[in-house]
Structures are given as structure tokens and as C-alpha cells.
Amino acid sequence: ARKCILSGLWKNELGSNMTISAVNTDGGFTGLYHTAVTATDKHIRVSPLKGSQKPTNQRKQLTFGFTVSWTFSNSMTVFVGQCFMDDKGKETLKTMWLLREEVSSPGDDWKATRVGTNIFTRIK
Numbered sequence: 131a132r133k134c135i136l137s138g139l140w141k142n143e144l145g146s147n148m149t150i151s152a153v154n155t156d157g158g159f160t161g162l163y164h165t166a167v168t169a170t171d172k173h174i175r176v177s178p179l180k181g182s183q184k185p186t187n188q189r190k191q192l193t194f195g196f197t198v199s200w201t202f203s204n205s206m207t208v209f210v211g212q213c214f215m216d217d218k219g220k221e222t223l224k225t226m227w228l229l230r231e232e233v234s235s236p237g238d239d240w241k242a243t244r245v246g247t248n249i250f251t252r253i254k
């Protein structure tokens with residue numbers, strides 16, 4: 131494919147994997163996220179994701195964003211990124227994320243958000 135396509139199965143350098151469903155005409159998509167890591171001692175479970183991308187007819191290397199609402203912890207992560215394709219047609223999703231945990235009081239708000247990067251590649 132000469133254009134990045136988000137739908138399919140992806141993994142990142144932490145060992146997490148995600149499945150993105152078909153992208154609809156307005157760029158919306160849903161999927162499932164299975165994180166390999168967690169900051170809680172909770173048992174990790176698959177969590178839903180919802181996102182949107184710029185329609186591919188405009189961009190080859192499209193930008194996107196998605197939200198994962200964790201089913202096992204009162205926290206939420208948003209990912210934003212871009213799909214890059216090398217000259218062999220290999221796609222890479224370079225992303226940054228914000229992880230917001232639920233804290234018990236506004237006084238703890240300062241420590242409630244973590245930030246990081248993740249790189250995703252396709253799982254054949």
C-alpha cells in the first residue's frame with residue numbers, strides 16, 4: 131500500500147498490541163488495546179480504543195489520535211501520532227501519549243499525568 135492504513139494489528143516496543151478496525155469515511159475508527167505494562171497491581175485486561183485520523187485521500191503519511199479507556203483501572207490514555215512509510219512500504223506509527231490516573235484530591239492533580247512515546251509496527 132503506498133498509503134499508510136491504520137486498520138490491522140500493531141505492537142509497540144513495550145510489547146503491547148492493538149487491533150484497529152476499519153476506518154470509516156469520516157476517519158473514525160475503533161479497536162482494542164492490550165497493554166503489556168501497567169502502573170497498578172491490577173490484572174491487565176483488553177481495553178477499547180476510539181480514534182480518528184485525517185482522511186487518507188489528503189495525506190500519505192497521515193496523522194491520528196486515539197483514546198484508550200482502561201477497563202481495569204480508573205485511568206485514561208490519549209495517543210497522538212503519525213504513520214510513516216519507508217521506501218519498502220513498511221509502516222511505523224510514531225506516537226506520544228498522556229496517561230491520566232484518577233487521584234483522590236485536587237491537591238494530587240500535579241502528579242496525575244504521565245507522558246511518554248511509543249513506536250508501533252505491524253504484526254503480520
Ligand SMILES: O=C(CCCC[C@@H]1SC[C@@H]2NC(=O)N[C@@H]21)NCCc1cc([N+](=O)[O-])ccc1O
Pocket residue numbers: 142144146165166167168169170200203204205207227229230231232246248
Ligand atoms: O496502568 C494504567 C493503565 C495502563 C496504561 C498503559 C500505558 S499507556 C502508555 C504506555 N503504552 C503502553 O502500551 N502501555 C503504557 N493506569 C495506571 C494509572 C494508575 C496508577 C497508579 N499508581 O501508579 O499508583 C494508581 C492508579 C492508577 O489508575
